[in-house]
Amino acid sequence: MYIFWENVWKFPRFLISVCVGFFLTAAYPFFQLSKNKKMLYLILFIFSLLSGIFYTILKSMLGYS
Known part of the structure; x- marks a missing residue:
C-alpha cells in the first residue's frame, strides 16, 4: 500500500x-523567431492583439460593461 x-x-x-x-x-x-528584432516586434504585436480580442470576448460573454 x-x-x-x-x-x-x-x-x-x-x-x-x-x-x-x-x-x-x-x-x-x-x-x-524572436532572435530577429523585426520578428520579435511582430510576435509581440500578434500576442497583444490576440490578448485584446480574448479579453473583449470574455468581457462580452460574462456581461461586464
Whole structure:
C-alpha cells in the first residue's frame, strides 16, 4: 500500500512537468523567431492583439460593461 501512495504523490509533479514540457516545446519556434528584432516586434504585436480580442470576448460573454 505504501508504494501506491508514493506513486499517487508523484503524479502531480509528473503532470506539471509534462505540461511545462509541452508548452516549452510548442513555444520553441517562437523563441527562435524572436532572435530577429523585426520578428520579435511582430510576435509581440500578434500576442497583444490576440490578448485584446480574448479579453473583449470574455468581457462580452460574462456581461461586464
